Amino acid sequence: MKLIFERSVPGRRCSILPECDVPVIGTGEKPLSAAGRKSPLRLPQVSENDISRHYTALANATHGVNDGSYPLGSCTMKYNPKLNDEMASLPGFTRIHPLQPEETVQGCLHVLHDAERVFCEITGMDAMTFQPAAGAHGEFTGLLLIRAYHESRGDVKRTKIIVPDSAHGTNPASATMAGYQVINIPSTKEGCVDLEALKAAVGEDTAGLMLTNPNTVGLFDKNILEITRIVHESGGLCYYDGANLNAVMGVARPGDMGFDTVHLNLHKTFSTPHGGGGPGSGPVGCKAFLGKFLPGKEIREENGVFYRADYEKSIGMVRAFYGNFLVVVKALCYALTLGAEGIRDAAHMAVLNANYLRVRLSEAYHMAYQETCMHEFVMTLQPEKEELQVSAMDIAKALLDYGIHPPTMYFPLIVHEALMVEPTETESPENLEELISAFMEIHRKAQEDPEWIRSAPHKTEISRLDEVQAARNPKLHYGL
Amino acid sequence: MKLIFERSVPGRRCSILPECDVPVIGTGEKPLSAAGRKSPLRLPQVSENDISRHYTALANATHGVNDGSYPLGSCTMKYNPKLNDEMASLPGFTRIHPLQPEETVQGCLHVLHDAERVFCEITGMDAMTFQPAAGAHGEFTGLLLIRAYHESRGDVKRTKIIVPDSAHGTNPASATMAGYQVINIPSTKEGCVDLEALKAAVGEDTAGLMLTNPNTVGLFDKNILEITRIVHESGGLCYYDGANLNAVMGVARPGDMGFDTVHLNLHKTFSTPHGGGGPGSGPVGCKAFLGKFLPGKEIREENGVFYRADYEKSIGMVRAFYGNFLVVVKALCYALTLGAEGIRDAAHMAVLNANYLRVRLSEAYHMAYQETCMHEFVMTLQPEKEELQVSAMDIAKALLDYGIHPPTMYFPLIVHEALMVEPTETESPENLEELISAFMEIHRKAQEDPEWIRSAPHKTEISRLDEVQAARNPKLHYGL
Amino acid sequence: MGSYIPTTEEQRQRMLEIVGLTSTEELFAALPEEVKLKGELQLPKGLSELGAARKMEDYAEENRIFRHIFRGAGAYDHYIPSIVKEVVSKEEFVTAYTPYQAEISQGLLQSIFEYQTMICELTGLDAANASVYDGASAAAEGVFMCRERKRTRVLVSETTNPQVTEVIKTYCHGRQAVVEMVPARDGSTDLEALKSMLDDTVACFYVQQPNFYGILEDGRACAEAVHERGGKLIMGCNPIALAIVETPGECGADVAVGEGQPLGLPLSFGGPYLGFMAASRDMMRKLPGRIVGETVDSRGNRGFVLTLQAREQHIRREKAGSNICSNEALCALIASVYLSAMGPEGITQTAVLCASKAHYLQKELEKAGLPPVYKKEFFHEFVTASPVDGKRLLGALEGKGFLGGLLLPDGNLLWCATEKNSREEMDELVSLVKEVCGQ
């Protein structure tokens, strides 16, 4: 495919803007500043037709949820209802300046207010901020809350955050960003927290624990109440990584498990589209005692009028304005559509789909854990790797030829040759059947002709790419 | 590809509507009528996700202007500016009931009023109706105007419409629908009207002549003033088929060529998208003396207020309400964007592109006519057919493998093995170059390996289809 | 001046050279000087995109959007699922031409085949075409389908939407078909009158279901009467109503037509709309317009093509039954997606909601002093009298954002309710009516 720059022709352009109806400043004889731009601005020079065809070609070379199943573990790639997008594109939302007077943005404040109530109820929290723009941003924010809490008590010796070795990489990275030292603790065989290791790790220097539950191997940690108790008893706080909330929403609440603060990934659990990697939204909820530290402004209501108030001891802002507001609009629309019953039902179905897939695939594949899983499960391709030299990556790439997005590869790190599969609740039994038959056929082929699998994909426009070259000799922009 | 019915699962559904908030009537124990529906309603039972993926697959199996060049002669497949669609989807247009009180639809009436002025100016006409929904509908309407004119004068002997044999098939069909007998007259070698044949055909029974100019072989009929004079002298009227207006807009006007009435294809000339075969819009313009016969209502303005008035001797309505209003919105937006200068420039460029292609392709292909063409030209594959048994159809199908929509095949009927090519003004020189190299490569391959061309296309999902079987044993719906 | 031409001045010069000319004007050398336009078209200067957007937005803002709509009479305010808008805005569907090149148009062709199937299901008939312009022109095309040499009389029920009747008349005028109106009795077709008008010269009878006043006609009785004299029955149907009322197929109709706008198309000041047409097997080859059929490709794969083209004007020319080629393909796609999103349950629910709301409204309006004019079964429209001047009543409602019923020539009002009208909204309407009527 040509780059848009390769479609550029000098002098070609679209005619978007009118002529200037006031005296012209900033160009020619009236430069804005002596220090005007000198280097040429080599943007593409293309027609609207060029743009339409270029991006049609790019879209055709992009696999979206609309193209087929997307069982990417830990990413909750459910179907994105179109209504949410339509509502978020209402001019009554998109054409609102964030610095308008309060009385002219009652609808926006109302949305934030209601979203806070809804998502607090789902998580069992008391207050929530929508400033964080993504999950990792939420983690960082949550850790700053924990830091602010300890600092407010003059408890400055708590410098460590405990993170299980099965955790998402963002957890330790966020802890570092918040100025903490990371204590990694090992997991049990079941991928759960090793209570003894935890007990050994906690102490007077423990600022808190970061955990996701169900954990990253798809299991619910039965000791959760014990875990949070141990941390609390040491004086630390418990942070819930909401990446896996889809499994338990409406069934169990982080707040009831003993967590003090939590982030949600609205773009996962609440079905706002991922946009190829964003914009997301990572609101952070917390128990009442942490509420005064939240970033941004609190939205309050009195007699049907919404207004902003300062948090008493806010950690400050983590982003300008109110966060990814339109994403919140989508998530609220989704949550209001489902209601209490629908939210629980989504979790039930997500877990049922995962278990159904797990049981069916067990006929050929080796599961890293044998228990009933939650919304996702982890397979290990270690046997295939050893016997046939066919890796998890090879199996994943072979799936591409079936029009199916592969599962997450090589995560969690504690499982060798891992493939993490999360079907979500919006895949039908027929879709699961297609997935199963693709997996089965690939497994069969791996026995018969392992080289075919090792060299997959075969039907895509582009075959496997040389990632080493890309990193060694980085070419990060078009050489104009 | 599965049919949407083949994705159906009993009991599956989307949840679109709320429960009833008033006493329920029309179902169960409260049937609306004893004569309720008895047969099952076997519509698809699918989820929103099913729908999204199904139509994604269908869209991927559909070639649009956004996928590549579309040089389909006589169809003017130019690029469709997105602004036009955006403007036509403004709630201020889409949410207006056609039977709202006049004072609440001033904007719609204003659009129709301004569109009438703009398109009358372009065609050289005095009045225009937007009721006709497509070109053929416009032809029918125009012929009814001609009929009404003769009838109003008590001139009931005029029962014949003259149509050149090179005309679009809709012309004779429309004449028949309007109750006329069709007199076909032969074309000259140049595809133009044979003046002698015309003179022989006209007479006291001539109701009118239907003509497109430039004609269907892409040539401008130099004798146009003579032609319209001959018809007028016989007492007949002249109808201009606007299918080819793109070549001459801003350069010459049907009204100045002696035509009394004309239809436009807004979906061709004025760049409103074709939608896979509609909705189009085929407004009919006419000289002042025919205005009183127009269908529907006249839109008048007084002191900035728009109102509807009856035409004095209207032929009646040819469609409910005002025609394909939103298509008119798009076309008006397009015309206002281009302005006088842009409209003429579009014609100039359409003709230049056609001639450039014609000259370049002449290196390998045989042109049916050697003159400077207008916006399109006709090639004949007769030599290739005779020498290599490679037909126009074969060449067309071979183009599919290049991602290019083929030209119109086997039209006009007066040229053997015809391919009619119309690049339009929105194709860039680079796109034309791609087109040329595809044509050239195909021609070369036709010499080297004619069977390869005869069995084209080779890269499409579906190969040539059995049209005979489809017509002989019609299967027009899914066998539920 | 806005422009969508990609060619730069330099490129033009190069192209002209290759063509052997020095200016674009020379391309038009064949045109007689007398027909060439002197100077420029008298049009406003071309606008930039921003300028054009402003201008069009100004037009749109001169209209008034009613939040509460209780008017139908041929155009209905239904809820349009979001997925419908998403799907039909896909560029491929929007920008493609009629699918003449089947190999690269299978998506479009299949969508039409699916649409035809859905129309057959709704109407209970055997074959449907790919759509025509709107419900009124579909009615007129239906009449053309039924004409036979010795049968030149066309009967149309007086209970038909007047615009439809007018279009039928316009279409028939040229062909010297005589359109005669069958009188109504208490809001529905007078079956006795119909019978008395039927004879061997009648080509067909057109009846609307539900009729213009919202009342359900006895389609089966019409079919029996017409068939007895060898004529054809054309039923013009509301497609939503077909989910719960006897289908044209069940009634024995030969042709069913209708306005497809209720199937997901916005009101749009009357268009684009969608004319759907279906026919019994006998009449299949008389259907006008495009039809898609299933077939196989050279490798045996299922595929779809435009078929029965021998009927059409580009082959039959003056002998064609109709001149139609462009239809309302994108609108047909809208209807397909709408029907898929609703499904059998959803479309039935829509029909039931419409009927239920309308019956509630009718009762409440009666209490408010607007008595029903007819006592017959109706679907989602009904006629009431008005104790005060209709214009005044409607004006008062409009002032509050309510588009009330349509004022009929006899001073009565034709009301409509759909699934979009909530009880709360109807109660508000009724109290406004009460206010005006002084109750």
Added chain:
Amino acid sequence: MGSYIPTTEEQRQRMLEIVGLTSTEELFAALPEEVKLKGELQLPKGLSELGAARKMEDYAEENRIFRHIFRGAGAYDHYIPSIVKEVVSKEEFVTAYTPYQAEISQGLLQSIFEYQTMICELTGLDAANASVYDGASAAAEGVFMCRERKRTRVLVSETTNPQVTEVIKTYCHGRQAVVEMVPARDGSTDLEALKSMLDDTVACFYVQQPNFYGILEDGRACAEAVHERGGKLIMGCNPIALAIVETPGECGADVAVGEGQPLGLPLSFGGPYLGFMAASRDMMRKLPGRIVGETVDSRGNRGFVLTLQAREQHIRREKAGSNICSNEALCALIASVYLSAMGPEGITQTAVLCASKAHYLQKELEKAGLPPVYKKEFFHEFVTASPVDGKRLLGALEGKGFLGGLLLPDGNLLWCATEKNSREEMDELVSLVKEVCGQ
């Protein structure tokens, strides 16, 4: 209750059987009873699509849309070409995840590569990332890029947008980096004060261009001063202004960041927006977040992949420079399409129009009695005093549909004009101002 679950009750039962269970509740047997929710979530009953649409429309209608916007301060009202909205609504772009599987994500990867190239072009720097959350967090991430062990002081110009400053401070707090403000003098950075604050402990200096008051800073002088003491210069830029002012690259900045919202993103009450980041070659590997690079596939075709992942948190975990993974990919796509539609001429035209309109407005407001506070060169924002209470003035404007300048803590007003503001509109604004100010 609305639902997007396709599985029917019957299918669920079958699946449960295969899993070996009898009810979905059993799937959650591993959960301790104490953590299981008793009863239902306390949430309103689920809504149908129509019900949800109504509810969301009600929220939207509680907002007030201003037709005339003269406020910026970090969010700017620019014209968004129609093609931008069309392209970015393509389902593939909207619904895809981060392009981890390069073979089926070439479109997305290429679009990011193109975006990175455009950001390099705008900023005049060597490398850009795939975007971060917004301009303020981009500024904070930029500061993190520049931290070195012995350099813990972070200088920020007082002329910076206060929200950006606050985010930088929040980010730095945890890491014990000291943020110090460099004072302003007559509306722009006091270069002498800057120089006096610089020493070997300063990691970087952050300056905004144009600054919060709309004034153009002397980027080159800042760079020289900072580099002399071994620190880094971060410039926070308005991307539209970059078409006509000296680029960060030309100034010698090490890192450029900025809010990309002006590049085709709607105002949207503050988000989603787009943080762009670019750096000199030296700093390339310190860029946070995703980066796309060009490479070849096994057949030698050009292709694109996420690269330099060794920097990122899922490999480096606690040693990563940043935790960012989700970025604002779709917003970056918007910016790419916007910049393609505008092209170099169009984007320059936008900048010139913005500047021209703002200068016109400033002169006219001065005539109306609102004198400029600063006398320096500005781009499309400027500060005036107000002879009457600012709140009263703004309130009067709001009553007429005008969103006036932002009231600053010192009682002055920060105005903004863009290419969307016509002379007519500005003249109307000015006469309203005159009215209020009693002229």
